[in-house]
Amino acid sequence: MGTDFVDLNSFKLISFDIFDTLLSRRLYRPKDLFSLIQSYIIHDDSFIKYPEILDNFTEWRIQAESNSRVVKVKKTGGEPEVTISDIYAEFKLFSHHIDDDLISKLIALEINIEKLVLYKCHEGEKLFKNAVESGANVIVISDMYFPSNVLKELLNACGYDVNGVRIYSSGEEQLSKHSGEIYKRILDELDIQPSEWLHIGDNLHADINNAKKHKIQTLHAQWSEYSHERSYHWTAKDVVGESIYRSLDLKQASQFYKNDEFVELGFKVFGPLLLGFISWLSMQLKNKGIQKALFLARDAHLIERIYNKYFNHTSIDSEYIYLSRASTYKMGMTDWPMHRIWHLFGGKNKKSISKIFSMLGLDAKLYMADLHHVGFPDENHVPRIGEEHKVHWLINKLFIQVMNKNTQIRNNYAQYFVDACKDYEKVALIDVGWMGNIQSVFARSLGEHWASKDIYGFYLATFEGALDNKSYYNSMSGWLSDYGSPLDKQNHLLSGGVELMEFALADNTGSTIGYIKTDEGILPLRDESSDSEKDYLDKAGRLQDGIMSFFEYVSPLLKINVNNTFSSVVLAEPFFKLINEPSSTQLNILASLTHSESAGTNSERLVLADRISLRQRLFPGKVYQESLEKSYWKEAFKRLNRKRFWKRY
Amino acid sequence: MKSKVLVIIRHYGNRKRLLLRALQSIENQTYKNHEVYILSMSSSTDDNLKKALLHPDVHTIYSDQHAVFFAEMQSSSADKIAFLDDDDTWAPEFLTRLISVYENRLQCHKTVKAICCHVNKVNEVSEGNRIIINTTSPFNHYLPTGPINFDALYYKNSIPISSIIFSKHEFLVVAKEHDVFDPAFYWVFLIDFISAYDLWLVPESMSYYHFRDANDSYVGNYSILQDANNEFEFTLNLHRLMRRKGNTQLLTMLLNMLVNKTKHHRLTYLENKINGN
Numbered sequence: 001m002g003t004d005f006v007d008l009n010s011f012k013l014i015s016f017d018i019f020d021t022l023l024s025r026r027l028y029r030p031k032d033l034f035s036l037i038q039s040y041i042i043h044d045d046s047f048i049k050y051p052e053i054l055d056n057f058t059e060w061r062i063q064a065e066s067n068s069r070v071v072k073v074k075k076t077g078g079e080p081e082v083t084i085s086d087i088y089a090e091f092k093l094f095s096h097h098i099d100d101d102l103i104s105k106l107i108a109l110e111i112n113i114e115k116l117v118l119y120k121c122h123e124g125e126k127l128f129k130n131a132v133e134s135g136a137n138v139i140v141i142s143d144m145y146f147p148s149n150v151l152k153e154l155l156n157a158c159g160y161d162v163n164g165v166r167i168y169s170s171g172e173e174q175l176s177k178h179s180g181e182i183y184k185r186i187l188d189e190l191d192i193q194p195s196e197w198l199h200i201g202d203n204l205h206a207d208i209n210n211a212k213k214h215k216i217q218t219l220h221a222q223w224s225e226y227s228h229e230r231s232y233h234w235t236a237k238d239v240v241g242e243s244i245y246r247s248l249d250l251k252q253a254s255q256f257y258k259n260d261e262f263v264e265l266g267f268k269v270f271g272p273l274l275l276g277f278i279s280w281l282s283m284q285l286k287n288k289g290i291q292k293a294l295f296l297a298r299d300a301h302l303i304e305r306i307y308n309k310y311f312n313h314t315s316i317d318s319e320y321i322y323l324s325r326a327s328t329y330k331m332g333m334t335d336w337p338m339h340r341i342w343h344l345f346g347g348k349n350k351k352s353i354s355k356i357f358s359m360l361g362l363d364a365k366l367y368m369a370d371l372h373h374v375g376f377p378d379e380n381h382v383p384r385i386g387e388e389h390k391v392h393w394l395i396n397k398l399f400i401q402v403m404n405k406n407t408q409i410r411n412n413y414a415q416y417f418v419d420a421c422k423d424y425e426k427v428a429l430i431d432v433g434w435m436g437n438i439q440s441v442f443a444r445s446l447g448e449h450w451a452s453k454d455i456y457g458f459y460l461a462t463f464e465g466a467l468d469n470k471s472y473y474n475s476m477s478g479w480l481s482d483y484g485s486p487l488d489k490q491n492h493l494l495s496g497g498v499e500l501m502e503f504a505l506a507d508n509t510g511s512t513i514g515y516i517k518t519d520e521g522i523l524p525l526r527d528e529s530s531d532s533e534k535d536y537l538d539k540a541g542r543l544q545d546g547i548m549s550f551f552e553y554v555s556p557l558l559k560i561n562v563n564n565t566f567s568s569v570v571l572a573e574p575f576f577k578l579i580n581e582p583s584s585t586q587l588n589i590l591a592s593l594t595h596s597e598s599a600g601t602n603s604e605r606l607v608l609a610d611r612i613s614l615r616q617r618l619f620p621g622k623v624y625q626e627s628l629e630k631s632y633w634k635e636a637f638k639r640l641n642r643k644r645f646w647k648r649y
Numbered sequence: 650m651k652s653k654v655l656v657i658i659r660h661y662g663n664r665k666r667l668l669l670r671a672l673q674s675i676e677n678q679t680y681k682n683h684e685v686y687i688l689s690m691s692s693s694t695d696d697n698l699k700k701a702l703l704h705p706d707v708h709t710i711y712s713d714q715h716a717v718f719f720a721e722m723q724s725s726s727a728d729k730i731a732f733l734d735d736d737d738t739w740a741p742e743f744l745t746r747l748i749s750v751y752e753n754r755l756q757c758h759k760t761v762k763a764i765c766c767h768v769n770k771v772n773e774v775s776e777g778n779r780i781i782i783n784t785t786s787p788f789n790h791y792l793p794t795g796p797i798n799f800d801a802l803y804y805k806n807s808i809p810i811s812s813i814i815f816s817k818h819e820f821l822v823v824a825k826e827h828d829v830f831d832p833a834f835y836w837v838f839l840i841d842f843i844s845a846y847d848l849w850l851v852p853e854s855m856s857y858y859h860f861r862d863a864n865d866s867y868v869g870n871y872s873i874l875q876d877a878n879n880e881f882e883f884t885l886n887l888h889r890l891m892r893r894k895g896n897t898q899l900l901t902m903l904l905n906m907l908v909n910k911t912k913h914h915r916l917t918y919l920e921n922k923i924n925g926n
Contacts (some may be wrong), residue, residue, distance in 0.1 A: 235781070
């Protein structure tokens with residue numbers, strides 16, 4: 001029977017199951033709660049005296065519950081119903097080091113963490129409220145090892161008013177819904193006719209079929225689900241990471257986000273990704289003793305917002321600073337390592353000589369002789385494929401001019417960066433990452449202040465190319481991929497992950513094109529968003545709403561305050577799945593997005609994956625290969641342009 | 650057996666669980682005539698270590714107490730000294746078997762003043778205070794029984810510190826020229842030690858060299874996390890040894906090492922050129 005058609009006024013007694021009826025968990029499998037507890041105790045030094053528990057808690061807890069049920073039946077017969085104390089009495093037998101104080105501490109911890117994991121289901125809440133308003137006697141029946149007073153605490157913590165509501169716990173009563181015996185007991189105890197009783201629960205056997213055997217009316221709660229699978233990850237944080245992201249696909253999680261494709265994508269894919277990254281980041285900031293965290297425009301604006309709202313418990317001084325490749329490359333070149341120069345003008349977008357020069361702060365018209373020496377006709381020439389070495393040669397010829405111009409710009413504006421670092425010794429730059437170019441030029445722009453500071457960079461990922469920027473004086477770390485290792489993750493990111501990530505983090509504050517001196521100090525000059533960028537930013541904004549909804553969903557777990565628990569790279573699995581196996585919906589909403597990858601070129605945007613003509617798809621040749629090469633999101637291109645054009649991609 | 654062994658655990662910062670495992674490894678030794686010191690690389694104001702310690706009999710010396718360390722070593726009645734890094738472990742028979750060989754089989758070789766055994770590498774994952782051991786594999790089983798050749802020391806960790814027992818007197822004679830509190834002291838110290846005395850290898854893998862994930866920035870292996878700093882210290886310490894007068898064997902060996910290193914870099918450069926890198 002559907003919940004909208006139930007007339008609650010026709011019953012004298014209405015009973016509710018608790019788990020997956022009134023309450024749901026923020027975890028995919030109920031047993032993952034034990035991994036979350038293990039994750040807590042392995043980071044709490046007060047448990048260090050018990051190494052066997054640190055190493056084995058989850059397995060022991062599961063085994064203890066199973067043993068306690070066997071022992072109960074052996075000792076007293078009847079149903080294998082136990083309480084939490086019975087379970088931990090068995091747990092104690094695993095090691096002679098375990099004392100009663102520790103057992104009390106573990107039980108209290110399990111109850112506290114259970115409170116953070118649970119939330120109320122909207123459907124269950126609505127029915128519970130209506131049941132109370134109907135004037136019927138409302139009771140709660142749970143097949144659970146927690147005693148009724150703890151069950152009451154859990155319901156209260158989730159916002160249910162259960163004062164005056166009788167709670168039956170199978171562990172306490174020694175009778176269960178699973179056997180059906182508890183229904184008989186309640187019928188006798190409350191002296192009520194079965195036809196006057198409605199029971200609402202999620203378990204088909206215990207809540208529905210067994211209640212029906214006693215002629216009790218039932219309502220099957222189908223708004224919440226969970227899995228009985230087991231996780232094969234080794235570490236507690238990986239089990240928890242997997243459990244969190246998979247819980248987002250459970251139907252009850254949909255109550256946390258708006259019905260919008262971009263919002264859903266933010267909630268299910270980019271939310272977990274950022275949880276993992278920002279947890280890792282918080283841990284790094286703490287471990288390295290960072291005093292000032294600088295979040296770099298524009299990709300890090302959301303990272304900063306989430307970090308300060310949910311993670312900055314240590315009150316590290318943090319600031320959002322405006323810079324970009326276009327604004328920093330002009331002032332951070334204090335040396336001339338030729339391998340690093342190449343990074344300045346690479347990319348899929350072809351730029352004219354004039355544009356390349358402007359990125360270096362130079363006017364190409366003043367260097368026509370050098371242009372002609374390397375074989376370029378004029379400053380408007382756009383180098384073709386195969387002419388890259390000429391561009392490199394040209395820039396190398398002008399190293400004195402480039403460095404002198406850099407010095408001039410640095411003298412004018414570098415104080416902006418110096419001020420951001422203040423007097424702190426340990427300063428961190430935070431961004432999505434990739435090659436480490438901005439950190440490299442940022443550190444060099446600090447002039448005489450540089451050597452008195454330790455500059456760290458913490459990034460979502462750094463690629464193999466970042467090795468060009470690696471130096472004893474320039475510490476960089478990537479979460480998903482560190483200097484390109486592991487290689488598979490770097491390759492996934494390079495097959496569309498970078499552009500999808502930059503879309504998810506896009507900010508509408510305009511990219512930084514330079515700086516200006518004012519009475520209030522040096523301020524950033526920001527670009528206006530182009531029309532094509534406005535649509536892009538609108539979609540990104542919806543996706544970011546989904547990310548923030550995810551953090552609201554997961555925020556109670558963050559109160560456990562062990563960042564390491566949530567730093568598992570397993571949280572990035574939905575993101576890698578998006579890159580490598582996008583669904584039709586995801587292709588529909590994302591493939592046509594445009595991206596600008598080169599410094600100061602927001603007006604030159606290319607789509608992530610384009611569609612080519614049917615003829616070129618049926619007979620793939622040069623056009624197909626060139627388009628594939630040019631597309632950012634490789635898998636999307638292949639799916640959009642496959643030969644079986646009649647099938648949905 | 651009459652030897653008494655001073656066991657020194659070198660301990661770094663946050664690694665309390667690892668330290669407790671090392672202490673347990675010592676407690677499990679079948680050879681009980683030993684005294685345990687923790688050489689803490691944190692300062693004496695850090696009381697975290699005291700809180701973590703459940704072994705009241707263990708002495709602790711902090712990184713700002715150099716003089717105390719040498720005074721205690723000198724005055725101890727022990728005649729042997731062994732190091733165990735806080736993340737490494739020993740088989741329960743480690744001390745018994747090595748001391749037995751040292752006392753009964755090596756007295757005829759007067760220059761042998763230290764003994765070591767083969768080492769197994771242990772890969773493990775550390776998650777907070779939890780340890781998950783993954784695999785073990787041979788680490789230096791290519792080294793044959795008998796005195797260690799000088800050129801075996803070309804590779805820095807070919808004989809990990811946790812696999813050696815030294816004669817205390819000779820150890821202190823050489824160690825006074827080195828900074829025992831410097832995490833990078835050991836390799837250069839061993840070069841210096843072997844230039845003066847011999848080290849004997851017993852081919853039994855009773856010492857276990859534990860490695861965590863290379864990207865574990867919290868309790869990862871010190872030598873990996875501090876690789877760049879260690880390299881600087883190694884070079885500076887080697888140069889210091891070379892400037893010392895009187896030991897021509899050592900100077901020849903170090904110069905050979907330097908020539909080999911430069912040759913290696915040149916060959917790598919040429920190889921890259923040929924391959925077009």
